[in-house]
Amino acid sequence: MRAKLTRDEHGIFHIAAAEEIDRAWGLGYAHATDRALQLLFMRLLGRGELGKYLDSSDASLEIDTFFRRMNWAGEPDEVAELSDRARAVCLAYAEGINAGLAGKVPWELKFAGYKKLEPWTIEDGFLLARMTSYLTLAQSQGEMERLLVQMVQAGVKRPLLDELFPGQLDDLDEGLVRQVTLVERIVPESVKWATGGARMMASNNWVIGPERSESGKAMLANDPHLEVNRLPAVWYEVVIEGGDRWAIAATMPGIPGLVTARTPDLAWGPTYAFMDAIDSWVEHCKDGQFRRGENWESFDLRQETIERKGKQPVVVTFYENMHGVLEGDPSSVEEQHLLCTRWAGSSMGALSFNAMIQMWDATDVVSGMEVIRELEGAFSWVLADADGNIGFQMSGLMPARKDGWLGFTPMPGWIEDNDWRGVMPSAELPSCLNPEAGFFATANQDLNAYGVARPITVHQGPYRADRIAEIIREKKKLSREDMAAIQLDMRSAQAPLFMEVLRPLLPDTHQGKLLAEWDYGYELSSRGAFLFERVYEEILRSVFGPHLGEEVLSFLWGGTGMFADFFINFDRVLLSDESSWFMKDRATLYREAADRALQIEPRPWGQGRELVLSHILFGGKLPAWMGFDRGPIQLAGGRATPHQGQLYRSGDRATSFAPSIRFLTDFAEDAAHTRLMGGVSDRRFSKLYCNELGPWLAGTYKKLQP
Numbered sequence: 001m002r003a004k005l006t007r008d009e010h011g012i013f014h015i016a017a018a019e020e021i022d023r024a025w026g027l028g029y030a031h032a033t034d035r036a037l038q039l040l041f042m043r044l045l046g047r048g049e050l051g052k053y054l055d056s057s058d059a060s061l062e063i064d065t066f067f068r069r070m071n072w073a074g075e076p077d078e079v080a081e082l083s084d085r086a087r088a089v090c091l092a093y094a095e096g097i098n099a100g101l102a103g104k105v106p107w108e109l110k111f112a113g114y115k116k117l118e119p120w121t122i123e124d125g126f127l128l129a130r131m132t133s134y135l136t137l138a139q140s141q142g143e144m145e146r147l148l149v150q151m152v153q154a155g156v157k158r159p160l161l162d163e164l165f166p167g168q169l170d171d172l173d174e175g176l177v178r179q180v181t182l183v184e185r186i187v188p189e190s191v192k193w194a195t196g197g198a199r200m201m202a203s204n205n206w207v208i209g210p211e212r213s214e215s216g217k218a219m220l221a222n223d224p225h226l227e228v229n230r231l232p233a234v235w236y237e238v239v240i241e242g243g244d245r246w247a248i249a250a251t252m253p254g255i256p257g258l259v260t261a262r263t264p265d266l267a268w269g270p271t272y273a274f275m276d277a278i279d280s281w282v283e284h285c286k287d288g289q290f291r292r293g294e295n296w297e298s299f300d301l302r303q304e305t306i307e308r309k310g311k312q313p314v315v316v317t318f319y320e321n322m323h324g325v326l327e328g329d330p331s332s333v334e335e336q337h338l339l340c341t342r343w344a345g346s347s348m349g350a351l352s353f354n355a356m357i358q359m360w361d362a363t364d365v366v367s368g369m370e371v372i373r374e375l376e377g378a379f380s381w382v383l384a385d386a387d388g389n390i391g392f393q394m395s396g397l398m399p400a401r402k403d404g405w406l407g408f409t410p411m412p413g414w415i416e417d418n419d420w421r422g423v424m425p426s427a428e429l430p431s432c433l434n435p436e437a438g439f440f441a442t443a444n445q446d447l448n449a450y451g452v453a454r455p456i457t458v459h460q461g462p463y464r465a466d467r468i469a470e471i472i473r474e475k476k477k478l479s480r481e482d483m484a485a486i487q488l489d490m491r492s493a494q495a496p497l498f499m500e501v502l503r504p505l506l507p508d509t510h511q512g513k514l515l516a517e518w519d520y521g522y523e524l525s526s527r528g529a530f531l532f533e534r535v536y537e538e539i540l541r542s543v544f545g546p547h548l549g550e551e552v553l554s555f556l557w558g559g560t561g562m563f564a565d566f567f568i569n570f571d572r573v574l575l576s577d578e579s580s581w582f583m584k585d586r587a588t589l590y591r592e593a594a595d596r597a598l599q600i601e602p603r604p605w606g607q608g609r610e611l612v613l614s615h616i617l618f619g620g621k622l623p624a625w626m627g628f629d630r631g632p633i634q635l636a637g638g639r640a641t642p643h644q645g646q647l648y649r650s651g652d653r654a655t656s657f658a659p660s661i662r663f664l665t666d667f668a669e670d671a672a673h674t675r676l677m678g679g680v681s682d683r684r685f686s687k688l689y690c691n692e693l694g695p696w697l698a699g700t701y702k703k704l705q706p
Contacts (some may be wrong), residue, residue, distance in 0.1 A: 002096075005030060008239070011680040012686040016241040016693040020085075020360070021092035023242050024256055028096025028120075030238060034681045034688070035253040037106040038232050039614055040099065040346035042254060044114070047073055048306060051113040054617075056308040065316055069325055072130040072346070079122050081350035085356050090122045093256035095520050108617050108684075113309060126349030128254035133345050133377035137423060140565050142278040142341065144458050145408055146561065149280075149339075151187060152177045159580045165408065170458055172409040176282055179337040180410070183327040201462060202565070202644055202657050204487070206441035206468055207382040207390040209434065214479040214669035218384035221483045222260050222269025223659040225644045229611050230619070231630065232691060233678030235661045237257075239706055245359065248672040250661050256516040257356030262665040262672045265590035268372060268383045271442050274459040275378035277344040278405070279420070281323040281413035282337050285330035290321060290340075291414040296322070298332060324411050340413055343378050343399035344423060352376045357442050364431065365389040377456070380430075380442040380647045386667050389426040392440045394429040394447065398455040408457045428452035436681060441468045445640075461568030463493040463640035480666045482674065484683045486642055487662050488699045494567075494640035495520040495532055497575055502535065505591040513599040522638040522645065524606030529638065531602055538597040539574060542589050543581050557648075564646045564657060567639055606634035609647055611656060613678070613690070630690050633697060662701065671705040 001024030003017035013034075015026035031039060044053055048067035050060040064621040081088060105117050108386045151161060152174050162169055183526040210216050226234055235250045240258075249258035260269040284291040290296050299319035306314045319326040324342030338386055355374040362368040365383045369391050372381050378396030383389075400421040401407055430451030432440055443464035448454040470493070471486050472478065498559070506512035511531055518528025537557065556562045563570065573581050582589060610632035614620060618628045637645025646657040647687040658677065665672040677696050680688035695702070 002026065002092075003029070003630040005218065008704070009362050011691060012237050012239060012703070012704060013195050014239040014241065014706075018242060020086050020242065023240055024089040024092040025099070027238060027240065027251065027256060028098075029092040029100040030096075031236060031251070031253040032097040032100025032120075034683070035232060036101055036104075037108055037682045038252050038616060039120070040106065040109060040114070040117075042128055043120075043124055044379070046131050048271055048304070051311075052307040052309060054109075054112045054309070056311045057266040061306065061308065062623065064306045065314075067350075068306060068316060069318055070134070071302070071318075071325075072127050072132075073123060073467065078126060078347070078349050083354045085123070086350070086354045087287055089357050090125060090256055090353055090471045094122055094125070095119045096244065096296060099598050101220075112617065113400045115448075124352070125255055128252070129349055129352060130345065130378070132252060132255070134343060141274065141276055141458065142280075142343070143560070144562070145278065145280060145410070146182075146184065146558055147556075148172075148408070149180060149182060149410065151548075153180070153182065153407055154548075154552075157580075160547060163573050163576070163579060163581065165458070166572070168406055168408045171405055171411070173412070176337070176412065177410060180282055180335050181338055181339070182329060199326075202439070202444050202464075204443045204464055204468065204642055204644075204659075205380070205382045206439060206486075207384045207392075208472070208478055208483070208495055209390050209438040210388040212438040212472065212476065212478060213666070213668075214477045214482075215666050217269075217667035218388050218390055219478070219480065219483055219664070219666045220262075220267040220269060220382060220384040221487060222663045223270075223487050224260075224271065224659040224660075224661060225657045227655050228658045228660050228677045229631075229656045231613050231628075231678055232682035233243050233660065235674050235676060236286070237369045237661075237674060237680070237704065239704055241706050246358065246670075247703045248665075248674075248706070250663060250674070255356075257353065258359060260661070260663050261359070263360070263362075264386065264670065266359075266365070266368050266383060266385050267665050267667075267672075268359070268368060268381055270379035270381050272444055273378040273380045273394050273396055273447070273455065274444055275398055276392070276408065276457040277378055277399060278341065279323075279339045279399060279401070279407045279434070280339045281418065282410050283321070283323070283326060283330070283340045284335065284561075285326075285332075288319075288331045293414060293416065296630040299326065300496040321413075322419060328694055335657035339410060340345065344399050344419075344420075345378070349376075367432060369393040369433070373429060373431070380444075381449060382440055382442065384665075384667065387432055388667075391434065391439060392430070392432040392442065392447075392450065394431065395426070396429070396455065398424040398429065398453055399668060400424050406457050407572050421702055422586040424453040424455070428575060429455065434619075434672070438507040439469070439472050441465050441472070443468065457567055458569065459591050460565060461494065461571060461640065464644065467491060467642055468638075480664055483664050483666075484662075484673070484699075484701060487659065487664070489642040490522045490526075490537070490637055491642075492520045492522060492529075492638055492640045494571070494638075495570075498536065498539075499532070501575070502590055505699055506586060506594055507596065507598060509602070511602055512594070514602055515598065522636060522641050522643075524604060524634050526605045527602040529605040530607075531598060533596050533598075533605075533638070534597040534600055539590060540570065542583075542593045543574060543579075544570065544687065547581060560648070564639060569617075606636065609645075611635050611647060611654075616682070616683070626684075628684050628695060633693070662696075669705075671703050673701040673703055675699075675701050
């Protein structure tokens with residue numbers, strides 16, 4: 001063993017080694033010991049090899065085609081871009097994984113048909129880093145842009161679009177967008193648009209300066225809101241010790257870095273930044289070529305052979321140019337307009353790994369901000385140090401676009417001036433050091449005001465950040481227990497805005513009185529939350545349904561994350577005194593919606609919000625008594641509460657937003673207080689498989705210390 005690994009009373013590995021590369025080896029070994037299935041399954045998924053090894057269904061073919069299209073598997077020349085230090089650490093980490101795997105394939109994968117184990121490589125780490133940064137995070141931005149295209153093509157009128165996306169459509173060429181042959185859709189063709197009349201991911205983090213802390217030291221809180229209804233957990237906790245330094249950290253299996261962490265000197269934690277790092281261009285195509293100015297150029301062709309267990313392989317051809325990957329086949333002799341889409345983070349890896357590894361040495365907020373802003377993934381980081389400094393720093397590859405183009409609308413690809421000009425300097429991204437208020441909180445809201453660059457176009461609402469700030473200001477001096485109470489807070493800052501309008505319009509019934517007296521809490525027992533959500537949905541349907549079509553609205557509400565992610569766009573319309581979307585005056589719309597919605601018998605908010613934690617491979621396929629799936633549990637919270645709790649469907653898959661881990665640290669002690677949603681191990685028959693679910697539901701924390 002190149003490092004000493006011991007488990008504490010919580011089952012968390014403590015990794016001790018004097019040399020950095022040996023600590024990296026130990027982290028890889030720990031990941032492979034407890035998360036071998038997760039590591040190997042995610043690699044198969046990212047490589048587009050589900051059909052080859054596990055399942056040759058048409059659904060798997062669609063998934064494999066998506067990942068082949070993204071083309072995220074690392075190349076050897078990317079490894080050369082690592083610093084000498086990072087390359088040594090990444091190699092040692094991969095060697096630790098391979099030592100932990102010991103050439104053995106987890107029995108679950110063997111059972112499914114995967115029997116030959118390939119060694120873990122540095123490139124595999126790049127692959128998982130890209131998957132982590134794109135799926136449901138950057139991806140959600142691209143889906144919102146695609147929804148705009150569909151709305152234009154469905155005939156939604158410009159004044160309506162301008163209200164929904166204020167200040168973002170100045171460069172929208174509706175005539176050009178209508179010419180696009182859209183291949184990939186958010187709303188399927190089977191869901192009909194109505195043309196008459198007239199749908200990841202979220203998080204909280206915040207830091208408190210000494211003047212607002214009971215201990216007189218800085219404090220940090222982080223609770224990433226991710227999909228929690230999958231086992232094993234997304235996160236993996238470790239305590240790492242080396243020389244006079246240590247780190248208590250949440251890590252992601254497959255990635256050799258500390259994502260949320262506390263060292264003797266510094267603490268840091270991320271939320272998703274909602275940076276617009278995905279753009280589309282309209283390509284004018286014919287005969288396999290695309291127009292560039294007055295000339296025609298050939299696409300680069302990439303052929304991928306997708307092998308399928310027991311079936312004939314499928315060969316897929318992707319057409320690429322400087323704007324990314326084309327959606328569709330340009331080989332027709334007929335001229336056509338197709339979208340080409342590019343994600344700035346598609347080549348991320350080396351720079352991020354270089355930066356993550358340097359965070360071990362950062363000893364204060366200033367140096368930490370300078371390092372962490374170089375990460376290629378789009379995240380909003382808060383930092384705190386032992387000297388009482390606090391800060392906020394955004395990271396990510398923000399495309400440098402021509403003046404005036406925000407990136408939200410597709411541009412003509414044949415005009416060279418519309419090309420990216422590299423990426424914006426990281427020093428221009430939003431940041432803040434030692435804010436006058438004595439705290440800084442991010443919750444996926446608009447943070448453009450803190451930077452020279454303005455990377456955010458669409459984002460989540462400010463409600464969770466506003467509620468966190470409200471509590472901090474009210475308390476004046478906060479303890480660690482107060483910080484925990486904020487992470488568990490169920491009060492909505494969205495609901496009062498609607499209730500101010502709704503309350504005088506509510507019917508004089510039992511339901512109306514119950515809603516009128518509601519305290520805006522989304523606890524499991526709350527009947528007011530249940531009634532408000534029924535009214536809120538009915539208002540949405542009344543306002544947007546006549547223009548989009550009821551089927552489309554139902555699909556976006558129940559089958560995508562659009563309202564889970566971007567509800568503020570819709571709320572801005574709903575809360576307006578007047579709007580082009582309103583078919584009647586607002587008071588009448590609200591009153592009629594409330595009358596219809598409140599015909600229902602009130603029930604506790606938790607009833608009907610049952611969630612099963614589903615095994616990554618066997619979810620729903622084995623009898624419940626076998627214990628691979630856990631639950632059902634009831635999920636408290638709502639879209640706009642600090643303790644977020646959202647349930648919706650993404651395609652045919654039930655998913656959720658909720659705190660995937662809770663992390664708190666006070667520099668008054670060398671410790672972190674945490675709680676994982678799930679457990680340490682992905683081994684079903686391990687006592688650590690789902691060992692933290694009960695305490696997570698109870699809202700308790702464990703203490704980790706070196």
